[in-house]
Structures are given as C-alpha cells and as structure tokens.
Amino acid sequence: MRGNFATITKMFSAGVVAAGLSMSSPAKAAEDTIKVGILHSLSGTMAISETTLKDAMLMLIEEQNAKGGLLGKKLEAVVVDPASNWPLFAEKARELISKDKVAAVFGCWTSVSRKSVLPVFSELDNILFYPVQYEGEESERNVFYTGAAPNQQAIPAVDYLMSEDGGSVKRWVLEGTDYVYPRTTNKILEAYLKAKGVAAEDIMVNYTPFGFSDWQTEVSAIKKFGSAGKKTAVVSTVNGDANVPFYKELGNQGIKAEDIPVMAFSVGEEELAGLDTAPLVGHLAAWNYFESVDTPENKKFIADWHKFIKNDKRTTNDPMEAHYIGFNMWVKAVEKAGTTDPDKVIDAMVGVSVPNLTGGYSTMMPNHHITKPVLIGEIQADGQFETVSQTPGLVMGDEWSDYLPDSKDLISDWRAPLSCGNFNVATGRCGGKGTN
Amino acid sequence: MILLRTLGLMLVFLMASLLPSNAAEADLRAVIAKFATGSGFSATEAVVRELAATGDPLVERPLAALAEGNLYIRKDDSAVFVGNEAGDSVTLLDPLSGESAGDAAKADITKIKVNNTLRRVIRDALGTLTLRAKDPAVRIAAADTMFKTPDAANIEPLDAAIAAETDAKVKALFEQARAASVLVSDKPEADKLAAIALIGARGDRDALSLLTSVEANAQGAVKDAASAAIASINSSLALWDAGQNIWYGISLGSVLLLAAIGLAITFGVMGVINMAHGEMVMLGAYTTFVVQQVIRTSFPGLFDWSLVIALPLAFLVAASIGLIIERGVIRFLYGRPLETLLATWGVSLVLQQAVRSIFGPTNQEVGNPSWMSGSFDVGQLAITWNRLWILVFALTVFGVLLYVMKRTPWGLQMRAVTANRRMAASMGIRTPWVDALTFALGSGIAGIAGVALSQIDNVSPNLGRGYIIDSFMVVVFGGVGNLWGTLVGAFSLGIVNKVLEPYAGAVLGKIVVLVLIILFIQKRPRGLFALKGRAVEA
Numbered sequence: 003m004r005g006n007f008a009t010i011t012k013m014f015s016a017g018v019v020a021a022g023l024s025m026s027s028p029a030k031a032a033e034d035t036i037k038v039g040i041l042h043s044l045s046g047t048m049a050i051s052e053t054t055l056k057d058a059m060l061m062l063i064e065e066q067n068a069k070g071g072l073l074g075k076k077l078e079a080v081v082v083d084p085a086s087n088w089p090l091f092a093e094k095a096r097e098l099i100s101k102d103k104v105a106a107v108f109g110c111w112t113s114v115s116r117k118s119v120l121p122v123f124s125e126l127d128n129i130l131f132y133p134v135q136y137e138g139e140e141s142e143r144n145v146f147y148t149g150a151a152p153n154q155q156a157i158p159a160v161d162y163l164m165s166e167d168g169g170s171v172k173r174w175v176l177e178g179t180d181y182v183y184p185r186t187t188n189k190i191l192e193a194y195l196k197a198k199g200v201a202a203e204d205i206m207v208n209y210t211p212f213g214f215s216d217w218q219t220e221v222s223a224i225k226k227f228g229s230a231g232k233k234t235a236v237v238s239t240v241n242g243d244a245n246v247p248f249y250k251e252l253g254n255q256g257i258k259a260e261d262i263p264v265m266a267f268s269v270g271e272e273e274l275a276g277l278d279t280a281p282l283v284g285h286l287a288a289w290n291y292f293e294s295v296d297t298p299e300n301k302k303f304i305a306d307w308h309k310f311i312k313n314d315k316r317t318t319n320d321p322m323e324a325h326y327i328g329f330n331m332w333v334k335a336v337e338k339a340g341t342t343d344p345d346k347v348i349d350a351m352v353g354v355s356v357p358n359l360t361g362g363y364s365t366m367m368p369n370h371h372i373t374k375p376v377l378i379g380e381i382q383a384d385g386q387f388e389t390v391s392q393t394p395g396l397v398m399g400d401e402w403s404d405y406l407p408d409s410k411d412l413i414s415d416w417r418a419p420l421s422c423g424n425f426n427v428a429t430g431r432c433g434g435k436g437t438n
Numbered sequence: 439m440i441l442l443r444t445l446g447l448m449l450v451f452l453m454a455s456l457l458p459s460n461a462a463e464a465d466l467r468a469v470i471a472k473f474a475t476g477s478g479f480s481a482t483e484a485v486v487r488e489l490a491a492t493g494d495p496l497v498e499r500p501l502a503a504l505a506e507g508n509l510y511i512r513k514d515d516s517a518v519f520v521g522n523e524a525g526d527s528v529t530l531l532d533p534l535s536g537e538s539a540g541d542a543a544k545a546d547i548t549k550i551k552v553n554n555t556l557r558r559v560i561r562d563a564l565g566t567l568t569l570r571a572k573d574p575a576v577r578i579a580a581a582d583t584m585f586k587t588p589d590a591a592n593i594e595p596l597d598a599a600i601a602a603e604t605d606a607k608v609k610a611l612f613e614q615a616r617a618a619s620v621l622v623s624d625k626p627e628a629d630k631l632a633a634i635a636l637i638g639a640r641g642d643r644d645a646l647s648l649l650t651s652v653e654a655n656a657q658g659a660v661k662d663a664a665s666a667a668i669a670s671i672n673s674s675l676a677l678w679d680a681g682q683n684i685w686y687g688i689s690l691g692s693v694l695l696l697a698a699i700g701l702a703i704t705f706g707v708m709g710v711i712n713m714a715h716g717e718m719v720m721l722g723a724y725t726t727f728v729v730q731q732v733i734r735t736s737f738p739g740l741f742d743w744s745l746v747i748a749l750p751l752a753f754l755v756a757a758s759i760g761l762i763i764e765r766g767v768i769r770f771l772y773g774r775p776l777e778t779l780l781a782t783w784g785v786s787l788v789l790q791q792a793v794r795s796i797f798g799p800t801n802q803e804v805g806n807p808s809w810m811s812g813s814f815d816v817g818q819l820a821i822t823w824n825r826l827w828i829l830v831f832a833l834t835v836f837g838v839l840l841y842v843m844k845r846t847p848w849g850l851q852m853r854a855v856t857a858n859r860r861m862a863a864s865m866g867i868r869t870p871w872v873d874a875l876t877f878a879l880g881s882g883i884a885g886i887a888g889v890a891l892s893q894i895d896n897v898s899p900n901l902g903r904g905y906i907i908d909s910f911m912v913v914v915f916g917g918v919g920n921l922w923g924t925l926v927g928a929f930s931l932g933i934v935n936k937v938l939e940p941y942a943g944a945v946l947g948k949i950v951v952l953v954l955i956i957l958f959i960q961k962r963p964r965g966l967f968a969l970k971g972r973a974v975e976a
Contacts, residue, residue, distance in 0.1 A: 044799075045790075045791060046900075047900050047903070049794065049799040049899075050799045050800055050801065050898055050899075050900070053798075053799045053800075167479060167553065167555060168554075168555075169554055169555055180945050209943065209944070209945055210944040210945065211948060213903075213904050215895045215896075215904060216686075216689075216690050216693065218686040218690075218822075218825070219686055219936060220944065222686075222820070223940065225643065226643065226679075229646050229647035229650075230646075230650050231647045231649075232651070243801075243896045243900065246801060246895070246896045247894055247895055247896070250824075250894060253811070254811065254812060254822040254824060256812070256813060256820070259554050259557070260554050260557045260558045260561060261586075263554055273801070275801065275803065276802060276896060276897065276898070277803060278803060281811075283507070284553075284554050284557060286554075380553060380554070382507065388507075390479075390553045
C-alpha cells in the first residue's frame with residue numbers, strides 16, 4: 003500500500019513538474035535552451051500507446067543532452083497532454099508553437115489527430131515528426147513521416163503471404179477497425195489484389211467499431227470464409243484495444259496460424275504484452291522494426307530504454323524506432339543548417355541519412371517520407387516476433403498510392419523548384435486530390 | 439516412390455516393434471545433424487521431409503520440438519538438441535532418447551527457426567507417424583491432420599491403421615481421412631463416389647472445404663456427386679449457423695447482464711446515475727490481475743484457481759471503494775441527478791488515472807485458466823469454454839442477487855427504502871446505512887463482473903469505458919428498478935445484436951440496435967418491465 007501511495011505522490015509531482023515545464027518558460031531559459039515539443043496523449047484511450055512514445059522522446063533528449071546538446075545549447079522537452087481528444091491536439095500544438103516557441107514537435111498517433119494539427123503546423127510554420135504507420139495519401143511541407151507508408155508495410159506483407167514461403171494465399175479477409183487508416187489501406191490492398199488477379203469473391207472486407215470486444219460472429223465468419231478449399235489469410239488493420247479480444251477469440255475457436263494466418267499491421271510488442279501469446283504462435287505482423295532484431299544498435303537502444311524507464315520488462319516497438327530515426331534526423335538537419343529555424347531545417351532535412359535500429363541507414367526523401375526495410379515477423383510464445391522475411395533492400399515510402407485511381411498520377415517533391423506535395427504528372431500541375 | 443515409401447514405412451514399423459536397431463538410430467542422428475549445416479527454411483524443410491520419410495517413430499520427439507521452436511544447435515560443435523527454456527539457460531536433451539545433456543546459456547545455442555509452412559509440413563509428417571499412438575486423442579489429431587491434407591500416399595498406412603483400430607470413433611475418423619485421400623488419388627470412380635458419400639455424411643466445414651476443391655478439379659459423376667454433397671452440407675450448415683447466431687447472442691447477453699447487473703442495483707434500485715460503474719468493473723479486473731501476479735510468483739500450482747480466489751477479493755475491493763464513494767460523495771447529492779452524474783463522472787476519471795499511474799497505461803496480461811480455454815463441439819456448433827462459463831456465472835450471480843433482494847432482511851430493507859424512504863425511516867430502518875450498503879453491494883457485483891470480463895477483454899484503465907453505455911442501455915431498456923427486466927433486457931439486446939451482425943456488420947448492427955431502443959423508449963419510457971406504484975412518482 004505504501005509503495006502504491008509513493009507512486010501516486012511521485013506521479014502527482016511529475017504531473018506538477020510537467021505542468022510547470024509548459025507554463026513557466028521564463029525568457030532567460032528560452033535563450034540558452036532549444037525546446038522540443040512532445041504532443042502525445044497521456045490520458046484517455048490512446049494513452050496506452052502514446053505514453054511510451056513520450057517516454058522514448060524524453061530518453062532521446064536526455065541522451066542528446068548528455069552528448070553536449072545541440073548547437074552548444076541544451077535541449078528542453080515540453081510535454082503536453084492532448085488527452086486523446088482530437089481538437090485538443092490542434093489547441094495544444096498551437097500552444098507549443100506560439101507560447102512555448104518549440105523548434106520542432108514530435109507527436110500524434112491516430113491519423114485523425116494528425117489531420118487535426120496539420121493546419122496549425124502550416125499556419126505557424128513549424129515541424130511535426132509523425133512516427134506511426136499510416137494510410138498515405140498525404141504529403142505536407144511541415145510534416146516528416148517517419149512511420150511506414152502503405153507500400154512499406156501493407157503491400158510487402160501481402161506479397162509475402164502470396165509467396166510460397168507465406169503459404170501461397172489465394173483467399174483474403176481484410177478485417178479492420180472502422181476509421182480512415184484501415185479503410186484507405188484496405189482500398190489500396192483491394193486494388194492491389196485485384197491487379198494481381200484475385201477474384202472479387204475471394205476477398206472479404208469487414209469493419210468493426212473502435213474497442214470492439216465481442217468477436218464471435220466475425221471469427222466464425224472468417225472460419226466459414228476459409229473453408230472454401232483455398233488457402234485463406236486474414237489481413238488485420240484492427241486497431242489498439244480491440245486486438246486482445248480478437249486474438250483470444252481466434253485462439254479459443256481453434257484457428258491456427260498454419261491454417262488461417264492473421265497478418266496484422268497494428269499489433270506490436272506493446273500490444274502483445276497484454277496477451278498470453280501461446281495460442282497465437284505463428285500469426286504474423288509486418289513492421290519496419292522488431293525488438294528481436296539482432297543488431298548492436300538495437301541492443302544498445304533496448305538497454306538504454308530499460309535503464310531509462312527502470313523496468314526490464316518494458317518492450318520497444320516500431321513507432322519508438324521511428325522517433326529514434328526522426329529525432330536523429332532532426333538533430334543532424336539542425337547541425338547542417340546551423341539553426342533551429344523551421345524553414346531552414348525543413349530544407350536541410352531532405353537527404354539526411356541516419357542509422358536505423360535494423361542495421362542500415364534511413365534517408366529522408368524529397369517527399370518527406372523515409373527509406374526503411376520491411377520485416378515480416380511471426381509471433382513467438384514469449385511475446386516477441388521472429389523475423390521470417392525481410393525485403394532485400396530499403397523501401398522508399400510512397401505517399402500517393404499507385405493502386406488508387408485518384409492518386410496514381412500524383413507525386414510529391416518538396417525540393418526547391420517543384421516544392422509541391424501533390425504534383426500531378428499527367429496534367430503537369432501542382433494540386434488536385436488531397437490538398438489537405 | 440510411393441511404393442518405396444510405404445514399404446519403408448511398413449519395414450520400419452516392423453523394426454520398431456521388434457527390435458530398436460542401433461544402425462537405424464545412427465542413420466537418424468546423421469539426418470538430424472543436417473539441421474546444423476543447412477540454412478534457411480527450405481533447407482530445414484528438406485531435413486524434415488527426410489526425417490519423416492524414414493517413418494521411424496523415434497523422429498517424433500525432434501519434429502515435435504522443432505514445430506514448437508524448441509530445437510537448438512550448439513554453437514561449439516553444431517550438435518542438435520531439444521531444449522527446455524528455464525530463465526536465461528536452456529536444459530538440453532538428446533533429440534532421440536530424450537536424455538539430459540546438460541545446460542547451456544542462451545548465447546551459446548541458436549534456435550532453429552520455423553515458419554508456418556514448416557509447421558504445416560511437420561504436422562503432416564507427425565500425422566502419419568502418430569497413427570498408432572497409444573493415446574486416442576493423438577490418433578484423433580493425426581486423423582484430423584490427414585483429413586485436412588489428403589495425400590494418396592496416406593491410403594496404405596491408413597488402411598493398416600483402420601485394420602488395427604479398436605476404438606469405433608477413431609476408426610470412423612480414419613475412414614474419413616482415408617476417403618479424403620482416395621479423392622486425390624487415381625483410384626477408380628466408384629471408390630471416389632463412395633468416398634464423397636462418406637465425407638458428405640461428416641457434414642462439417644472441413645468436409646465442405648475438401649469437397650469444394652474436389653468439385654473444382656473433378657469431372658463427370660464425381661463432380662456431380664461432390665456438388666450434391668456440398669449442397670446438402672450447406673443447407674444443414676445454414677441451420678447450424680442460425681443456431682450459432684442465437685448462441686452468440688446469448689453469450690453477448692450474458693456479458694451485458696454481468697456488466698449491467700451491478701448498475702441495476704445502484705441506478706435501478708437506488709436511482710443514482712453512477713458513471714463510475716464501469717470503473718468498478720475495471721477494479722475487479724485489476725484485482726484479478728494482481729491475484730494472478732501473486733499466484734504466478736508465489737504459488738504457481740494454484741493458477742487454475744486464480745479466478746475463484748479473485749472473486750471474493752474483487753467483490754471486497756470494489757465494494758469498499760463503492761462504500762467510500764457513497765459516503766464521501768454521493769450521499770450529499772441524493773435527489774440531484776445532474777450533480778450526481780457529474781460527480782460520479784469525475785470519480786470515474788480519478789479512478790482511471792489512479793490505475794494508470796499505479797499499473798501503467800498498457801494492457802495487463804490476465805491469463806485464462808486451462809478450464810476456460812479452447813472450445814468443444816455440439817454438432818457443428820463450436821462453443822468456447824470461456825463464454826459458457828461466463829454465461830453460467832452471470833446466471834448464478836443473478837440468482838444470488840435475486841435471492842438477496844427478495845428473501846433476506848437486508849433485501850427487504852433495501853426494497854423498503856426504495857419504495858418509500860420516509861416510511862421506512864419511521865419504521866426504524868437506518869436509511870443512510872442501507873443506502874451505503876446497497877451502493878457497496880452494487881459496486882461489489884460490478885467488481886466480480888470485472889473478474890469474468892478480464893477473461894475476454896483487455897485489462898486496461900479504459901476497460902470500464904466500453905461497458906458503461908451498454909450497461910445503461912440494458913437497465914433503461916429492461917425497466918429501471920426491476921432485476922428481471924435487466925435479465926430480459928440483456929439477453930434480448932444480445933440476441934438482436936448478434937442476429938443482425940452477420941447481415942448488417944458490427945458497426946451498422948450496433949446503430950440499428952440503438953435506433954430500435956430509442957424508438958422503444960419513445961413508446962414505453964419506463965422500459966420493458968415498469969415499476970408500478972408509489973415509488974414511480976417519488
């Protein structure tokens with residue numbers, strides 16, 4: 003009981019300090035520190051995923067300060083809590099930029115929160131690093147996308163399932179949570195599968211609400227769909243909390259990975275931490291990073307993380323690596339530009355290349371997306387992923403999908419002469435669909 | 439090739455049953471050693487196939503270990519071992535004899551990687567090898583595997599197994615597996631027609647799957663027979679599907695009942711709009727988590743009892759928090775529903791954030807005891823154990839609560855205070871205490887609901903959020919102040935929801951249910967079972 007009480011007091015004082023950080027920013031401090039905004043939900047439904055990213059950012063900033071800071075100044079984290087409330091994201095972003103005068107912001111998880119802050123970032127001309135895999139169909143001058151675009155996750159995953167190693171899948175269930183990321187991803191996947199010669203009756207698309215917990219009907223529908231004599235797989239864009247009951251139901255209804263594998267795009271080490279993974283061995287996930295990746299960089303990262311968070315059991319995951327890459331890129335770009343002025347940094351970012359945690363280098367491309375390897379992993383009994391397939395080289399993020407009629411002619415290039423996020427190569431003009 | 443393999447198999451069976459030959463064992467070891475030399479899944483697969491082709495029952499141990507990811511290579515000498523992980527070290531066992539070969543640190547050995555394709559290959563191989571296993575369950579699993587992956591080469595070993603089989607149930611499964619293999623062999627048409635009849639009689643989804651692929655590849659009479667069998671399976675499955683939807687509805691209803699039953703007391707009987715009800719459920723779930731943690735670290739043997747142990751504790755935890763809330767907040771707000779709503783909403787946020795601060799924002803793992811995992815079949819219905827137990831549990835809780843309310847002095851006092859507070863007070867009932875205890879009871883019941891829900895849902899600080907709306911819906915729909923109304927309300931909402939879901943989808947289904955409830959409430963504002971009498975006006 004005492005321990006708990008101590009924890010509570012600690013949390014309260016931490017909260018007070020955090021509040022103090024964002025409120026008391028005397029002019030003196032502003033001169034000898036560079037402020038970095040962290041815009042992740044620390045309460046509400048998304049706290050489960052985003053709190054970890056806030057901690058990861060604090061760790062990265064602490065490490066950078068230990069190395070002597072940036073441009074001879076110390077970095078200072080400004081943490082705000084948008085509380086899983088989408089309009090509040092925009093408000094907090096405005097507060098970070100106008101009041102706290104941060105040099106860059108690292109934040110957002112859901113696409114809807116990103117969409118809500120976009121106008122703020124372009125109006126006040128600041129920089130956002132967005133660390134989560136997303137549906138693409140967007141490229142903004144003020145945003146750097148360090149998570150995967152669909153072609154860096156979804157398409158290679160489907161390719162793997164179609165391959166002999168993946169089981170030569172012929173029938174597809176696209177199961178997702180009902181919001182923009184799964185819907186857009188599934189639209190791209192459907193078009194891609196049809197282009198590969200999959201018949202319409204061999205594709206089943208189904209959506210469930212956020213936080214869905216009664217999966218009996220859906221799982222038995224998958225079972226039914228899978229008993230048509232063709233190899234079947236599920237591609238899951240089911241988000242967050244709904245995954246645990248989904249996998250529990252799969253396990254209980256006896257759907258084995260050998261028979262109907264489930265390939266997930268939103269299930270990482272963090273989500274598996276809340277699950278008994280024994281019945282899930284063999285189900286798959288596609289990411290650009292797994293905690294189990296055996297490289298010296300990753301070993302060091304995990305050791306640092308455990309030391310920082312003071313808990314050996316905490317896992318690392320893909321969005322954390324994205325922040326790791328994004329933060330190091332920003333540091334490098336600031337050093338290159340010799341200033342933290344967002345305009346100059348944005349121009350300096352393109353072409354910056356930093357080591358990622360999977361043993362290679364990630365480079366910022368002119369479309370503000372990065373190059374990454376794509377890994378396919380199978381869930382193991384210990385809650386980790388075992389890499390079973392990896393793209394031979396790095397994959398460049400493609401913001402405008404080539405498989406959607408609306409966006410197949412669009413490209414994005416933020417370098418000087420073109421400087422456009424949605425250049426239409428067919429008409430030769432900047433603009434068209436997706437001028438968010 | 440097939441002939442050779444079968445011959446080899448029979449030979450090995452003979453040898454294995456008569457005398458374990460050292461020469462054969464040495465050969466096996468030579469094959470197993472190849473795991474260390476090749477790299478990549480295809481190399482591993484080749485070795486697996488070679489091992490399986492020997493047909494020696496001894497290879498079962500290394501293959502089963504490989505499928506589970508427990509086969510290791512020692513880095514020093516490239517020897518292959520079966521390993522049992524124990525913390526940072528691994529106990530090594532000889533792959534054939536199973537004798538202990540000492541321990542090794544994890545860094546000194548490498549695990550042989552497997553993927554789904556390999557697991558399938560191993561499963562098929564083990565299927566053939568375990569046809570003669572002593573345990574009927576293993577033989578059934580073997581028959582099942584062979585049924586799903588028919589191969590003409592399976593016919594001969596199955597024939598031998600059928601001849602030797604004494605268990606009628608296993609024998610029937612062997613015959614179905616044989617029929618499946620006949621369909622992909624080059625046997626005459628008459629054999630195939632008989633096989634289709636046999637498989638058609640099986641009538642489940644696996645049979646359907648098999649027949650569909652036969653139909654696609656066959657011609658003439660076989661194709662027609664397959665189509666006919668598919669049609670008959672489909673029509674019987676359609677009936678089972680309807681039954682399944684009803685069962686899912688009942689199961690969802692039991693979850694709703696569990697979530698709502700505590701609210702039926704605090705909101706239904708007492709009239710407190712208790713927005714912190716979901717958090718009581720969450721506290722119960724976290725109590726289960728803590729109990730399981732303690733059991734895992736201190737008494738691992740008791741794990742299957744963890745839920746039973748957690749039940750009274752969850753009740754106590756949630757009830758005492760409920761008592762504190764009632765004494766600390768709610769008693770000042772009786773008769774002011776809006777303030778109660780806001781205050782309890784605030785309490786719910788405090789509780790959520792407190793749990794988040796103590797346990798962290800991430801999901802906590804609550805394990806399922808063995809008796810709550812898996813499923814069993816009733817005809818073509820797959821019934822999962824956890825859902826069945828939750829149904830039983832929900833009905834038990836309901837029964838006990840009904841008994842307390844209707845048959846105990848305390849229940850009588852509760853009902854008296856609800857019906858007419860001033861009259862009850864005049865009769866000498868200490869109404870403030872009855873209020874406090876009633877609220878504690880409602881909260882406690884929510885706590886034990888949390889124990890059950892921890893088995894099917896996330897244990898996270900947001901657990902309660904997902905149930906609060908549904909709980910209010912059930913109580914309002916069933917009729918405020920009536921326990922039977924809550925029961926009927928929960929099950930009818932559950933069934934309507936699940937019957938709609940296959941047609942409308944989960945999202946639309948939920949919307950339709952909400953619209954129906956709104957319309958219903960317009961017609962009958964007091965719900966299904968309205969309380970009559972003076973209490974209604976109070």
